[in-house]
Amino acid sequence: MKTTLRKNSKAIIILVVIAAFLFVAARGMSGKDVIITVLRGFSIGSVTFLVAAGFSLIFGLLDVLNLSQGTLYMIGAYVGWTVYVRPDTFVDVLTPILLILAGFSLSSLWERFAKRIQLGAKPQKIAAWVMILVGFGLLALILTRYPIASWDLNNYSQSPITYSYMADQGMPIIPAEAVFQKISPFVAVIGILVTSSLSAFSIALLNSGTATTETANWRKYFVPGVLVLVGVLALVFNARITSWMYGMNSNWLFVIAILVSVISGVGLGALMETTLIRPLYSRPIYQLMLTLGLGTIGVQIVQAVWGRPEFVLPKPALFTGTGGVCPATNLADLFENHCSTILLLGGRVRVYDEIFIPIVGIIVLIVVWILLKRSRIGMIIRAGVQDRQMVEALGINVRRVFTLVFALGVGLAAFGGALAAPSSGLTPMMGEKLLLSALIALAIGGLTSFPGAALGSLLVGLIQQFMIKYGQIGIPLPFTDAVFKPSPPLVPASTVLLMVIVLLILPGGLLGTKE
Amino acid sequence: MKNNTNVFIKNRGILIFFAVMLLAPFLIGLLEGSSPAVILNNRGSMSKFLEGLGIEIFILAMFALSYDLLFGITGLLSFGHSMFFAVAAYLTGIALKTMHLPFWQVVLLVLLVAVIQALLFSLVLPRVKGVTFTLVSLGLASVFHIIVMSSDMINLTGADVGLQGVPVPAFISPVSERLRFYVIALSLLVATFLFYRRFVASPTGRVCVAIRENEGRAKMLGYNTTLFKIVVMVISSLTASIAGLLHALYQPIISPGVADLGYTVMGLLIVLVGGVGTLSGAIVGAFALRLLDFTLRRYIGESAAIITGAIYVIFVLFVPYGIIGTMNLRQFKTKQGWQRLLGLLKPKE
């Protein structure tokens, strides 16, 4: 009633602000410039939103500032690239990863052995450390011998840049298959399973003193069973799957690439929350420092694996049509010829970058919004953001919800990375840049507010793009004939300036609640 | 509680450190077979090299100290701390290279700008608290990083290559007068440390600790907490700026990396490894980290950063009090144990 009215009035004010901003910003620009700039703003805003939304969900519910969000965005992009450009590597890597996961979930198998040996607290601790060292040592030994078809950072003709370029030209290089030489496949499979479950078990032993005993049932073995099965199948049919993926329609391959990067994001998120974040809920500042540290490690790892130089993820066939009726002038032409560009008010607009990404962003916004508003889990999340103790008091397993939200948030970031990769390109620096934009967007919109994340991201995207555009055409200054051209450093500076102003007036952000 | 008023006994740790560090170049010189006179003339190769490493550590330790004051003592987690350091470094470089200012004016200018920066941060302080402050500080620092990196400023800052060829005044040239530079850096570090020690024990410092513990309560006790935070900010900024000035004089290239978030994280890492809020932890942490980094880089190369990152994560997870903090805790426990033992021996009254 009165409160909803107040909320709405705020939304109206914000719409007015955006409209006024657009009106002022667009003065002195031609129609086509305005539309391209606005669309680009939406595009950047959408990608920022995907990272910021996850960030705000995690912060709102868990009170964790996940500063590794940018790195996870970057990892999403690199994973997407690997699946899309080098399916063979992906299929090769799939088996060990699934087996390790299966091993980790099978860790409780070791309990029976542990029960027989009764040790004091200290010997047990030492034994656990020894087992961790042995487990991880052997695992590392096996993994270094496991054959994975990969690229060579030191050899330009086999570097990711070349693979990307050739795939973009429509002539992907299909590298030679990696074969088992140093280790037999059987030993590799069993070895990975055993060593990973041993290490996982000893970690659990170290954490709790005694490993948790759960009642054994078939479900406990169902998930690891499936993982092992899929892993072994991927190994047996490795060559076939690889050639099938290479021969696949690029649109579908792109969809698979995005799916894989989302799944790996979700998996990484769940793993991070359960193993690293969870022990630190009582020390929030340490959590923050931890995520920061993980972020930097992630960047280093990406640099070591994929290299420093920038390369792109080629766009799928749906967005690369040229010649003939392209650039398309109407929708029919666009859909028929899969044009890469379209003419709007006389300006050429790239379909993937400036139409597709914003649409996906809006769809995600709506889906997550509905999820939050309508589903049971969404209601728990919203209630938890309001008052966590209350939710705990209601007897809901908050831990599981925490893991889920963290995984979801990271998944959104990884999705954003894979989605943005074809338009922004991949560099180890991409995460940090985007994290900064996302943080600014959140500070503007309100740290724990989901609509705030959307609004802030949109504003950040629009301001950046208008500043870039003005950097090209210049702002006609009033009362003089001089033209002011904002130089590139002013682009991020302007968003930071907006953030500082907003925070000074409304410390909680535009849509945030007061502390 | 012991009330040891003797300044020398109270600070014996740092004074021993000072003495050892002063003698170290000569001792190392003796080991490689060069006489103290050779060392004084800056001709011993090994000791000169180690002096250089020492200078780097002292600069890092000063930077970390200033961060510990802000974060460990007052509880302000700023992600823009490298800005104080970097602004001072670049300002020194530009003032000497482009503006050709005399050295004493450069020092004054750097200190003045340090205060101005601290006040700029303080403008934001009363408004935003906790995490939002962290974000705002990150934002402010990133703007500076972006400006430094931008190609428009290439004549002044050297953009992503870094600022090179700063004419360093001859009397503290790190090449020909390295021992003097070493002693100056060491003395500055020790002086800063002593000042910080004193500060933390002063009424102002105690209020800062109170702010870290429970800001709302400190306010309710009648303290204008914002004022205290501004004071800490200014002190911290001044210290970081002196470190930045030394960095600019010592390093042949001022790389834009010092303006990066990574450099702040470096400071955080040092403080964390040494022990948050312990002051001496900053020095210990700087030694531990720089030496570790040095060794790793020598034997592993580029991927040393991953290991440094892993150490950071391990410290966050398993050694939250850092080296000094854990040691103090141990000491406290042993002391308690001894007291209990003595209590058993004492006849009951």
Added chain:
Amino acid sequence: MTVRDTIIETQDLTKYFGAMVAVDGVSIKIQAGTLHAIIGPNGAGKTTFFNLLSGNLKPTSGKVFYKGVDLTGKPIHRMIHLGMGRSFQITNIFPNLTVHENIRLASQAMENMNFRLLLDTAKMDRCEQRTAEVIERVGLKNQSYLPARVLSHGDQRKLELGMILAPDPELLLLDEPTAGMATDQVPELITLIQDVQKSGTKTVILVEHNMNVVMSVSDRITVMHQGKVIAEGTPAEIAANHEVQTAYLGGLYDLNL
């Protein structure tokens, strides 16, 4: 003092939280040197009223006068220097600092040495002396070098009282000082509060649930219900007040529903 002055006065003090009114047009005068209790059922707005008095919250409308000076909208840290001290319902201390340090910080606030950066606090004699006095008074002498977090709940409440007493305020606002305390410790604390009030010319305003305590110690009682003052008077008058009884019974009835 024979003629008792008004030490604190409110005029039409009102506070809205969103659409909900927590404190609704409260005007009271409290005389210096009395022990004044504020009671009322849960959710009556007592704590909010306290927060308005102490400046922790800004009123939606209305004014607070302290010794005839308008305090509305002044920052909290000013209140202490004007001679006001306040405790909280939830224990609010510096958990990792020692008892001594907690009290010392409280008494240091009144000194004008807060920005002497190089002064050793151990040399602030007046402050140290005051601290020792207060620690003695609240009976924490044996624990004075323990970190506050290891104290028992009752001792923490005492420590908190000590922190309020240290600056020697004229007006003490105590929000449920006995909350969560073991029953056998309550009389001790109450005696302490009474002592403090009698020994100086101090005024105590007390929010309390324990009716025995309230009836035995207070000079005057104000009853709040749904943000409004429904009665004020001596303990005897309040005990006989019909409206108060309905409010309390109504409150209980609501709770049982």
